[in-house]
Amino acid sequence: MKEETTFVLSMAPVRVWTHLADLEAYEYWHPSYRFEEAAAAGRTIDLTYALFRRGYRTRAEATITAFDKPHLIAWSIGIGGGAVFRESYELEAVGTGTQIRHEIAFESFAGKLVGKLFRRTFGGTLRAQDLAFLSYLKKDLRSGDAGLNRHRRRARKARRTDNDG
Numbered sequence: 001m002k003e004e005t006t007f008v009l010s011m012a013p014v015r016v017w018t019h020l021a022d023l024e025a026y027e028y029w030h031p032s033y034r035f036e037e038a039a040a041a042g043r044t045i046d047l048t049y050a051l052f053r054r055g056y057r058t059r060a061e062a063t064i065t066a067f068d069k070p071h072l073i074a075w076s077i078g079i080g081g082g083a084v085f086r087e088s089y090e091l092e093a094v095g096t097g098t099q100i101r102h103e104i105a106f107e108s109f110a111g112k113l114v115g116k117l118f119r120r121t122f123g124g125t126l127r128a129q130d131l132a133f134l135s136y137l138k139k140d141l142r143s144g145d146a147g148l149n150r151h152r153r154r155a156r157k158a159r160r161t162d163n164d165g
Contacts, residue, residue: 017070029136
């Protein structure tokens with residue numbers, strides 16, 4: 001069983017990849033994941049994620065199963081030594097933007113059982129995650145150039161005050 005969403009973003013694949021591969025920054029945008037370490041191919045990373053509308057956090061392990069810059073990042077999440085589901089972001093250049101395919105697949109017996117129990121909510125969960133990511137990227141785009149200019153203005157103002165006295 002699997003759920004999938006696809007959307008297009010007017011941003012270069014490398015830039016999108018940079019944000020998706022920065023697992024430690026998920027705490028700033030992802031509604032439920034908190035990764036403890038940086039991503040690398042084959043690495044197993046501790047994470048916590050929220051269940052039941054963020055009311056209960058549980059510990060798990062994520063094993064990075066694909067790390068192909070700037071095309072694909074995927075991980076398998078397991079609890080108690082058994083894999084529950086696999087999640088991936090696949091990026092494809094489309095014109096001047098990027099098409100992002102976000103997928104969650106339940107593969108093991110435990111995963112399929114969980115998938116059946118929560119089947120109705122996974123589509124909404126994926127869309128909520130995608131909207132949170134888009135919101136985070138829009139903030140990054142807005143603050144990117146403004147941040148540099150703000151710092152330049154501060155530096156110029158400081159130089160002017162130093163030269164005044």
